[in-house]
Amino acid sequence: MIDIATRVWNHKWKIDPIVRSLIDTDFYKLLMCQSVFRNRPDTQVTFSLINRSTHVPLAHLIDEGELREQLDHIRTLSLTRGESTWMRGNTFYGKRQMFTPAFMDWFEQLRLPPYHLERVGDQYELTFEGAWPEVMLWEIPALAVIMELRSRAVLRDMGRFELQVLYARAMTRVWEKVERLRPLEGLRLADFGTRRRHSFLWQDWCVQALREGLGANFTGTSNCLIAKNRDLEAIGTNAHELPMVYAALAEGDAALAAAPYEVLADWHEEHEGNLRIILPDTYGTEGFLAHAPDWLAGWTGIRIDSGDPATGAETAIRWWRDRGEDPREKLVIFSDGLDVDVIETLHRQFADRVRVSFGWGTMLTNDFRGLVEDDRLAPFSLVCKAVSANGRATVKLSDNPNKAMGPEAEIARYKRVFGVGGQVPVEVVV
Incomplete structure (x- = not known):
């Protein structure tokens, strides 16, 4: 078993990659990617990072150069032979060959497309634009990088024994x-x-x-x-x-x-x-x-x-x-x-x-609530969502109005079309 505290203590290299594999992602992203590849491959989308917890000043906590290094590293990744074999040959949900040969041929050649990063006040504006099957695969690694860089920033000045006790x-x-x-x-x-x-x-x-x-x-x-x-x-x-x-x-x-x-x-x-x-x-x-x-x-x-x-x-x-x-x-x-x-x-x-x-x-x-002074490791609500498709804004209403997203006029239209009336707000913690 890896000694996590020691690994955290040793995060002193120029770049210690957070994401080391294109399949360090959620399974539903790959399933949805195959569906999009089959049904809507030419749709152009924009994904954007959204920090719902604005009290967490990501641009103050995370060094922009370090963030770029991590994102640039992800763009060098490609599917390894072992990963391809696992996806092509494994049984998922009782089904062999869940992923089609055409999709796998495409995925094996994939490199993630460019990103746009800009500091806006105490937050980062991070967006990804391009063909839907490619851009959608940025969501999970982008979130993973931001979340872990924030963790590293909080832990950076801790001593080795302090880290051992924390973990x-x-x-x-x-x-x-x-x-x-x-x-x-x-x-x-x-x-x-x-x-x-x-x-x-x-x-x-x-x-x-x-x-x-x-x-x-x-x-x-x-x-x-x-x-x-x-x-x-x-x-x-x-x-x-x-x-x-x-x-x-x-x-x-x-x-x-x-x-x-x-x-x-x-x-x-x-x-x-x-x-x-x-x-x-x-x-x-x-x-x-x-x-x-x-x-x-x-x-x-x-x-x-x-x-x-x-x-x-x-x-x-x-x-x-x-x-x-x-x-x-x-x-x-x-x-x-x-x-x-x-x-x-x-x-x-x-x-x-x-x-x-x-x-x-x-x-x-990510439940480190109360374990660090000022609760600086408490989880927060960060998402990376599709915000437009072929130049049109996307909308999400949800059953919780606090999770709604999109332009106000479009939100009103969607509520009318889908017959959404009064909703009870629920606090969004994570």
């Missing part, structure tokens, strides 16, 4: 969470913590702790590199990015209203079983389900990623029943702002009514 306390915290989760009968839990992790080494340690502590109740990790290295299941389906871009490309209100279902129709052609998971909240869960075509009720499950999670689960159960489906045979995946208290509560509330699973993210792989 001992953080490890104890993770293990105490594991011990609380053990008694939950039938628990299904996966690591979803790549996007806002403390560091790659820390995420890898957390995954190993869950594997040992939870045994078969730990179902895998969203991180492809860790899944490959640790012989674990790679977990993930699709995300808000797809309906956001499809909607931006829609001509007129009728096409806009149909866009989220067009996304899933394309997905339906490519995937089956546990990969058929609906993410309904991009433009409001209630409206999405009310107008959903009947064939979607036959999908395996629903992922709940915003708003009150219990309300979302109840909405899903009611929808399945109204469509003649047995909720006990359906899967509900909770993935928003989870920590042990919430996991315990939701599991006990729904485990005998649906098949429940949890995608545990930031509070697994």
Whole structure:
């Protein structure tokens, strides 16, 4: 097992690469990339870094030159022979050759496109522009670099023993969470913590702790590199990015209203079983389900990623029943702002009514709250989103108005088209 504190202490080289592999990313990015490569390869998009936690002054904490070095290094990466073999030959979700030869031929030649970085006040403006299949693969490594450089900045002046004690306390915290989760009968839990992790080494340690502590109740990790290295299941389906871009490309209100279902129709052609998971909240869960075509009720499950999670689960159960489906045979995946208290509560509330699973993210792989003076290592909300497609602004409404994004006029239009009324704000912590 790697001595993380010693590695942190030794971060004195000119560049110690944070991202060392193109598959140090979430599995759903690769699945979505293949879908985009097949269906919308020529769409031009812009992704942008968005720091929702503006009290964290990233441009004061992170040296611009160091940030550029890390981003430039990512642009030198290409798929290794072992990584290609894993993707071409491994079984994912019970399916061999999940990734087509055409997609793999393209991916093996890929180098990530250029970026634009500019300091604006105490924040960084970081954007990526180009063909959708290429640009979308910047999202996760860009977040990983920013998050870990912030961690390094906070830890830089700590002594070796101080670092040992810090990580001992953080490890104890993770293990105490594991011990609380053990008694939950039938628990299904996966690591979803790549996007806002403390560091790659820390995420890898957390995954190993869950594997040992939870045994078969730990179902895998969203991180492809860790899944490959640790012989674990790679977990993930699709995300808000797809309906956001499809909607931006829609001509007129009728096409806009149909866009989220067009996304899933394309997905339906490519995937089956546990990969058929609906993410309904991009433009409001209630409206999405009310107008959903009947064939979607036959999908395996629903992922709940915003708003009150219990309300979302109840909405899903009611929808399945109204469509003649047995909720006990359906899967509900909770993935928003989870920590042990919430996991315990939701599991006990729904485990005998649906098949429940949890995608545990930031509070697994970046919970250093209260462990450093002034709480300078506390997790914060950083995202990298598609903000335009073919020159048109994207919009996300969510079930939580605090997560809405896009120009005000377009947000108003989308609310009208999708019939989104009053919403209850929920604090966005991570």
